[in-house]
Amino acid sequence: MKNADQENIVIVVHGGAWNIPESLLESTRTGVEAAVREGWQVLIAGGSALDAVEAAVNHMEDNPLFDAGIGAALTRDGDVELDAIIMDGKTLSAGAVAGITHIQNPVSLARKVMEKTSHVMLIADGALKFAKEIGFPLVKKETLITDEALLEWKRFHSFNHTIDELFSHDTVGAVALDKEGNIAAATSTGGITAKMPGRVGDSPIIGSGAYADNKIGGASATGHGESIMKVTLTRHAVYLLEQGLSAQKAAENSLHYMFQRVHGFGGLILLDRVGNVGIHFTTTHMPWAYIKNGNLYSGV
Numbered sequence: 001m002k003n004a005d006q007e008n009i010v011i012v013v014h015g016g017a018w019n020i021p022e023s024l025l026e027s028t029r030t031g032v033e034a035a036v037r038e039g040w041q042v043l044i045a046g047g048s049a050l051d052a053v054e055a056a057v058n059h060m061e062d063n064p065l066f067d068a069g070i071g072a073a074l075t076r077d078g079d080v081e082l083d084a085i086i087m088d089g090k091t092l093s094a095g096a097v098a099g100i101t102h103i104q105n106p107v108s109l110a111r112k113v114m115e116k117t118s119h120v121m122l123i124a125d126g127a128l129k130f131a132k133e134i135g136f137p138l139v140k141k142e143t144l145i146t147d148e149a150l151l152e153w154k155r156f157h158s159f160n161h162t163i164d165e166l167f168s169h170d171t172v173g174a175v176a177l178d179k180e181g182n183i184a185a186a187t188s189t190g191g192i193t194a195k196m197p198g199r200v201g202d203s204p205i206i207g208s209g210a211y212a213d214n215k216i217g218g219a220s221a222t223g224h225g226e227s228i229m230k231v232t233l234t235r236h237a238v239y240l241l242e243q244g245l246s247a248q249k250a251a252e253n254s255l256h257y258m259f260q261r262v263h264g265f266g267g268l269i270l271l272d273r274v275g276n277v278g279i280h281f282t283t284t285h286m287p288w289a290y291i292k293n294g295n296l297y298s299g300v
């Protein structure tokens with residue numbers, strides 16, 4: 001049985017919760033608008049929620065403005081270590097990758113993990129080996145490193161910040177509801193600048209970086225990974241939906257809870273099972289966009 005009508009098809013995306021410089025406000029907003037259109041085109045052509053969130057996230061992974069794929073934040077040693085997850089609310093299946101390089105679209109590799117293995121997450125060398133085995137496209141590490149990411153990395157090194165101060169630009173994500181009533185969520189990130197080599201954040205962890213359940217709703221998170229993991233932010237938000245809160249209230253209360261409990265900052269996008277949207281962030285900015293009934297809404 002369908003639990004959503006055609007008119008309830010909806011997709012919402014975010015481009016990371018952080019303190020965006022004035023000079024990037026417009027371009028990041030344009031970037032999330034382009035990504036949400038990409039996902040929307042998939043949905044109206046009859047594609048699944050999974051196809052739509054993958055397409056939207058791929059678009060932001062390819063955009064050097066965002067901390068995912070090309071443009072990823074660099075580790076303490078100047079390397080690229082990417083994390084991503086995709087989750088199917090119909091079956092609760094998920095695929096994730098962590099600590100990977102040489103992959104421009106980690107969320108697509110995460111989907112392959114979900115569809116082609118009996119596992120949920122592959123990391124580092126094992127994930128790369130899997131990518132090679134299935135003929136997944138590889139890129140040179142340099143392809144993923146932008147001048148801006150290098151500048152930011154140098155800036156952090158010069159000022160000798162602590163890890164908690166290093167939370168700068170952050171993560172992309174999408175949640176969609178398709179015409180069959182299926183919800184999917186996806187999140188992809190380079191993590192936080194100057195993170196320790198081997199550090200994995202919230203993004204590839206089910207219930208932290210993303211969660212989707214057709215019976216309740218779906219969410220994608222952005223923000224300080226160590227805080228998000230401690231409160232399993234997206235599962236928390238979906239639980240609040242289950243308790244009867246609106247999508248907007250669930251997003252607000254979850255981020256409030258994270259601040260109260262662990263003093264963490266971040267952002268959430270949320271859909272309930274019939275396509276009501278929740279968007280909230282406790283950082284200065286978070287570019288977001290959604291399309292519902294053919295109308296595009298966006299903000300920073």
Ligand code: GLY
Nearest residue numbers: 191201223224225
């Ligand atoms: N939210 C992304 C990270 O902390 O890695």
